Amino acid sequence: MDAPRLPDPTPTCTLRPTLDTLRAAWRARRPDAAQRRDDLARLRAAFARRLDDMADAISADFGHRARPESLIADGMSVLSEIDALRRQLRAWMRPRRVGAGWRLWPARAQVRHVPLGVVGVIAPWNYPVNLALIPLATAIAAGNHVFLKPSEHTPRSSAFLCELLAEVFPADRVAVALGDADIGAAFAGLPFDHLVFTGSTAVGRKVMAAAAPNLTPLTLELGGKSPAIVCPGYPLDKAAARLVTGKLFNAGQTCIAPDYVLVDAARRDALLEALRFEVRGRYADPAARAADYTHIASDSQHARLTALVDDARARGLTVLPLLEVEGARAFAPTLVVDPGNDAALMQEEIFGPVLPVLSYRTLDEAIAFVEARDRPLALYPFGDRAQVEAILAHVVAGGVTVNDTLLHFAANGLPFGGVGASGMGAYHGRAGFDAMTKALPVLWQSRIAVTDRLRPPYARVARLVDWLVR
Template sequence: MSDAPTDPLALPAILHALRAAWQANRPSLAQRDDDLLRLRMAFKARLPQMAEAIAADFGHRSTRESLIADGMTVLGEIDHLRAHLRRWARPRRVGVGWRFWPARAQLRPVPLGVVGVIAPWNYPVNLALIPLATAIAAGNHVILKPSEHTPRTSAFLQALLAEVFPPARVAVVQGDAALASALASAPLDHLVFTGSTAVGRKVMAAAAAHLTPLTLELGGKSPAIVCSDYPLDRAAARLATGKWFNAGQTCIAPDYVLIDGARQRELVQQLQTQVRARYGDFSDAADYTRIIHEGQYRRLRGYLDQARARGVPVIELATVDPERAARERLMVPTIVLDPPADLDLMQEEIFGPILPVCAYPDLDAALAGVEARDRPLALYVFSQQREVVERVLGRIVAGGVTVNDTLLHFAINGLPFGGVGPSGMGAYHGRAGFDGLSKRLPVLWQSRWAASDLLKPPYSKIAGMLKVLLR
């Protein structure tokens, strides 16, 4: 299969072939399990090639970060899908109530048909293969469009999937935003899109023409609230992992930190200690990922230039030669102290290694600030007091929450992953993904004898029965 760009005009024929094959031979549970097993085996054998492709696309990306974020997560999700597939696919009995006895009812998970997946560049394998594997588990055929910003990884995915699946079961299409727009406009049975909120709105508008059901995994400004009782050394270590893994190019990375004012400077010092311990003086920086491309690098530099021009403290937690930084797109972990709300970095999702650290006078003020923004994709609250955590959870509605750590709710297969409001709609991972990419078909089985046979004119004959039914 060629990895040349796909002409958007070719999409109707590709979709027709996928749908015709699905209608002719819907995948059985045995076929789905076999597909997932073969995908797992082929993928695991090619983990080194995957890491090499991602590193080449980023300019440099830590091999271990790729193995953790794009390798371990995919293998774990496939294992989870296979372990639960037969149970999830079983019809579930639903009570009919005494009025309709002796009928019986069930919810029967059935495949939808052809599912589209539009994947992003930041975790280009994870965010392509997990929705794809979920769609396969649910009995669908899939058309995948990887990101054009990671061409080597997209070629890797195309070769991998062509080896595992026949082209009428999984098709990979390559192209830019025009192809993504055409796919979003196509008559799919479901579409999974991962990307920015701005593009998500365009995808939703395009999908509306066919009323295509959507799972939108978007972004936003995910806050981390460090409460006054939580140890700062531990908070700094876990914030450092969440923020600087993949150089902050993570949709659920902490986008800003709220900390009680008396401990703000100490938290910055603890974060600097973490950076030195993890990355040294950046002379090598083998474990630190670069910014994906020049446009993103310029955008992030622009945030810092704007902050400095406004007199806002900007603290780079390491020193790197500017020429090398520009050449490698190497942006070191950077703190911005108390940036005004109208700065671009406080208006837009940062998606990079810049971390605003904002002091708050009390927890109520911090919560009010979070509530004033769009509902976030992730929320991180650090407190050793259960009542304080419950107070935060009782006020903030977010896509997902990790308490006293960062990122990890994404990795729990049994927890649905998804946003709320501008941070997304729908969810996947585990059972939530299987159900979301299935139709839970309601089926009522009527018995040989049924009381409904009596519900017919002349109604005067069943006046007594109606009194019973209406009580």
């Protein structure tokens, strides 16, 4: 594939006029069910035709990304979500009858989910297509127009998105803004009807502050330190296999990757060995390792990870690189044993293939360790039913996969989002449709109603008032 021409940055002065154009077109003709389904069908067809182009663009941005990871994470996930949206759309759009209460009889009440207008989407670099197109498709399903700001750190993926969306949508239905952090800040300050941001907690705070003057409703999908807890008795080989999958997929550059793992102290060293065995078994063949091991997306991210590991070594911690990897931005999968809270890698989200392994004496101690920190975006308990329920009774997280990692993100029927420092609001499936529509309450009054009599002089209707307030 020829490398796509990288579009020029969007001038800041054009952002508000573009939003105004999108909003004027939406007001002139709100998308009905037929248009929404047609838009989603055309988006799916065009995207499915260009999956190879997408994978090439992402790999070029990363320096190297394992092709199956792009096809699964940025390809399959988007196609699956579009299919689910199209399948459920008519049911979600149907007005839902609710009870008006006997006091308002014979009035009828219903809730209608009506589109908001123009939804802004700020997408990150780690899954540059998935995290742009899933909220975009959800906003389209909800009857909105969309203004997308992809990441400046993945310019070829952004160029791919520009070409794809221009092929599918008219410019007054979906628009794209390109540029650096200054463009992003101006974009977040636009008076959208809803804004979806995916990124770090630090930048999420800035987005929230920028949106506040306009009282723009927000969905913030942030990050944080998502823990895995391996309970006593759970098979270590199975836990290790699933932890490695969750940690090394996309080289750990996943907001819901397990950020650290807690294991009962008597089995800590056995888990370390099981993790080592699993990693080396998967990447034993040098050719397969070169093809299947994803690189870090930028020099700055690689330097940040290097600094985290260097800090651990400087503190005298046991640092265990598990592979030799080649490539300017390849970073070896690395274990760090029992770091203290003062270690840099326990102070910030790691977002790479470095996994701290911490030991605990009792399960209650492990639960307390997690509870003492910000609420995580994801939680991964490995144990039997009673052990898992004990954890879920105490820890509040954005989402949970039991005895595995990452998979709750792929379940279309589950809402996806954080809590506290890991985010607010949710999307995917019905949750996204609800977030990007207004649940409009409508009361239909009858020709004759008891309220016709509720007017002064109230002495005439005293018995009626007493009956209503009983």
